[in-house]
Amino acid sequence: MKRALIPVTAVLLLGMAPVADAAPVTSLSALQSAIDRAQPGERVVLAAGRYEAKQPIRISRKSGVTIAAASVGGAEIYGASGFTFDSSERVTLEGFRFTHTATLSVPANSHHIRLSRNVFQLRSEAGKHWVNVDGDDVEVDRNTFTGKSTQGVYLSIFGPSSGMAQRTHVHRNYFHNHSFSGSNGGESIRLGVSSKQRFSARAVIENNLFEKANGDPEAISVKSSDNVVRNNTIRDSKGQITLRHGNRTRVEGNIMLGGASGIRFYGNDHVIVNNVVNGSTGNGITVGSGTVIDDTSSTGNDRPDRVLVAFNTVSGTATAIAGENRTYGPDSCVISNNVLTGSGQLVRQTQFSKFRWEGNVLWGGTPGNIPSGGYRQVDPKVSGELRRPAADSPVLNASVGSYPAVELDLDGQRRDDRKDVGADERGGQRVPLTSADVGPGAPAE
Template sequence: MIRAVLVALALVLFIPTPAQAGGPVRVDSLAELQQAIDAAQPGTRIELADGTYVAESPIAISGKSGLTITAAKVGKAEITGPRGFTFSGSHHIVLRGFKLTTTQTLRVPSTSTHIRITRNHFELTTAADGDHWLGVDGDDAEIDHNTFANKTNLGVYLPISGPDGKIAQRTWIHHNYFFNHQFTGDNGGEPIRLGLSSKQLLTANAVVEYNLFDKVDGDPEAISVKSSDNVIRYNTIIRSEGSIVLRHGNRNRVEGNLMFGGRSGIRFYGNDHVIVNNQVSGSAGSGIVIGSGSVIDDTTSTGNDRPDRVLIAFNTLVGNAVSITGEGNRPFEPHDCVVANNAVVGSGAQLVTMPRGEVGFRWEGNLLSGAPGGDLPASGFRALDPKLSADSSGIYRPSGRSPAVDAAVGSYPTVTLDVDRLARTGAKDVSADERRPGGPRRHPLTTADVGPLAP
């Protein structure tokens, strides 16, 4: 009884104070953390000491702005238990450096904007199938340098949605590590789901870049795009069942992604996408899948929208079980797409298979080697070895004597850079790489480049 009274008195009397003028407010319990949040003014930085903390009630961030709430040392303050952080009516908040092992999903609601979730380790202990880990409904969220690891049941690591009739705007997802999602079903275990079928025609303006996906096997889709006008670029996917899938929506750009040894590469539906400068190598499935449609110009259904006017250009496809394939299981063939200046090296009976055919395609400037072109018209390719060689990091580049150098057909002004983010100048090279002596070169992302402790 005496101890309980003393604890209660301590909580009443606790007034968090900075260690020095303008310095952080340091706390070492969840009760102190909540009081510090409640008392904080814009510009306050609150630091939680190392330790493991059981959250029996929400850690509420309500009606606040301009705060940084952080572990004193990245990864050394663990929040566990049935509750965790909650946001309401807040903006310009940074949540940083925690290890989160709660059973409660962390949510950024539509009432909270400009929320940054950075340098946290997510390994939630959600028991129910379908529970997600970090849900974003608010505009201008930044999700960066986090780890999402070891999920074994149904649910998405990071779904982006929004309130009814709207979608979260300008979400920026970068330098995260998505690891080891081993849900054994065949749908509903994506690392990132960007939108919903009902929101597919809404413009989200999200950017998903510089993320590493490793052993993400919970779904055939590692990045599942179900909205419009997004950019998916410079990500690395290795050893994964999941691939990049434009499942719903229009006008998305997929650029400069590196995909090694997985189930498949890039698959798309919908209209007016740009898919350029990507490398898919060593896939057990298809390098690029040109979808077929169960519907035309979809609006809100879960059907597969026939692809129209998609640009697939300057990609490198090497050593995949199937290089470029269409789908034959739906009634509507793709229309008016352009497949140009791709370097394809493979094997098997043919490199391009379009079982349902296509309408109004333009095939040009492609270099194919290792097997017949198949369903690609003779005017759309040259059967020449592009003489690609893998550098030490596994990125395939044209050699000095490659017929890919300066051989691109057409100008393609929307393709100004190559896989290294360097300018394509003069006559463009076929493949994702524009050959040049010296200069900076990209490498596939590793764990040193992403996650809480990365630069």
């Protein structure tokens, strides 16, 4: 039996040679046996090849084990089944190509599971999700999800019956080519469900790339509370970032280029700052309205209350900020220090109630029904894909009001005491994510 690995630092201090990984196994039966024997710190490796999984590959009651393909993408698992977890913790599944039909699930009895550098291109039937997370502290990083043409979600974050999965971290993944043509049920990421909207998930979704995410109007659909969605790039996609249910989510530093729309929100106390929406064919930011107030479990639309929408740049859209018209209009929201440029009615909303508008800069279209004291109409002199301001732009040091919740800008650099209007505090270097920055080949951080 292979010995448990000693940490590398201890090996060096003791002057010992590191214990080598066992030779790659070459069948699924041998893989199952190796997993069953594996001890904490060991790495079980499957040789390159195509392997048909007629029954589940079980990872049961394991801790501190890595199960990996010998080369990233070199071992393909196809057939009716795939890996299953049961009462496991701190297990990493790394480098596989999954083309089987079964959903890969992390159940509530497993935690600290990592799915890293895999390719998901499942052959599942309509309505099935590809990855489902019910356990706590799951990390999903540097994977590719591609080629889904049916209803169902690439990545569903759910949880036990008593609440949401906690602290899921989704980063450096590549979601693309979801071509389901229906109107609902084809999100790239679904974070919660309507019945769990009151539960805190504390998930972080960051630094992911979405391209041609056309399975649903929602590329990232948040239906839980207390999450962070930041620094993602969404390009040429029907899908938007939607805070569909839940409260207190922060949407920050996302870049949305082309596509059908930008950001849409319902619920209370969200913070939506430092985002760029450029070239959308639809609305840049949609302020939702409600069929209910302070919803807790229904599938209705919860009226937005006390949402901060500030220091965003919305450009190249017919309508930069739009509203809806349901029974209950949004209440006590703040729309401030945004750069809004376009060709049509830049602000189109009729259900304002106790809103505060201040410091916005509008250019290129008609102001619409934004209150006259809430904006200046002046050329912001922004350019480039991220609509950065020129050295002589009137947005520099021109913000109005105090916003301690906005310390950084689009690039993550600290803003001055007198902040620039819009997403960019002049001087940053960030660029949109490309396929080289995400997926199995992405560099380690």
